Amino acid sequence: GQNIDQPTEMTATEGAIVQINCTYQTSGFNGLFWYQQHAGEAPTFLSYNVLDGLEEKGRFSSFLSRSKGYSYLLLKELQMKDSASYLCAGVDSNYQLIWGAGTKLIIKP
Amino acid sequence: IAGITQAPTSQILAAGRRMTLRCTQDMRHNAMYWYRQDLGLGLRLIHYSNTAGTTGKGEVPDGYSVSRANTDDFPLTLASAVPSQTSVYFCASSDSSLNTGELFFGEGSRLTVL
Numbered sequence: 001g002q003n004i005d006q007p008t009e010m011t012a013t014e015g016a017i018v019q020i021n022c023t024y025q026t027s028g029f030n031g032l033f034w035y036q037q038h039a040g041e042a043p044t045f046l047s048y049n050v051l052d053g054l055e056e057k058g059r060f061s062s063f064l065s066r067s068k069g070y071s072y073l074l075l076k077e078l079q080m081k082d083s084a085s086y087l088c089a090g091v092d093s094n095y096q097l098i099w100g101a102g103t104k105l106i107i108k109p
Numbered sequence: 110i111a112g113i114t115q116a117p118t119s120q121i122l123a124a125g126r127r128m129t130l131r132c133t134q135d136m137r138h139n140a141m142y143w144y145r146q147d148l149g150l151g152l153r154l155i156h157y158s159n160t161a162g163t164t165g166k167g168e169v170p171d172g173y174s175v176s177r178a179n180t181d182d183f184p185l186t187l188a189s190a191v192p193s194q195t196s197v198y199f200c201a202s203s204d205s206s207l208n209t210g211e212l213f214f215g216e217g218s219r220l221t222v223l
Contacts, residue, residue, distance in 0.1 A: 101150055
């Protein structure tokens with residue numbers, strides 16, 4: 001079956017760096033998304049990786065290794081507003097989105 | 110402001126009642142989607158539409174129906190609500206029907222079926 005695995009919850013300190021991992025098992029692969037979702041709000045797009053490597057976008061970076069079925073989201077200089085859930089989603093060979101359950105990130109001062 | 114709008118924001122519904130969740134987008138996106146989000150689970154696709162006039166079933170379509178009469182509107186109907194349909198429902202749109210483009214989500218509709 002197809003599956004996306006990510007940790008349920010993580011805690012980090014304001015100003016620090018945190019890495020949220022995501023492993024995927026999909027039939028084929030056509031890219032991987034990261035979305036941010038604040039409590040009670042809609043998900044918003046962060047990144048889309050289809051090729052191996054690191055893509056940086058301000059304080060957020062996303063990494064993909066297709067050979068390992070692995071991605072991570074790196075958040076630098078953490079701010080309290082980064083407290084949210086981070087959703088990983090893979091695109092399979094039929095261009096269907098497979099969603100992980102999300103990682104709740106708690107930022108402490 | 111361009112975007113995607115859902116209504117109602119929140120609703121409490123008696124089991125057995127019919128309910129339609131409305132979704133409208135003004136970005137002229139071809140693809141639209143309905144998801145439900147439940148605690149501890151990932152977003153689950155209910156129905157989708159790749160273009161006006163066409164619809165398809167997602168992962169959890171039972172008990173739900175949709176229509177896509179035009180590009181902008183994509184209503185979701187629960188013909189006879191059951192408690193297991195208590196959830197937060199998100200409508201989304203994209204300019205890519207291949208799920209390789211950014212999804213734009215509405216603010217969600219929180220539905221409670223008693």
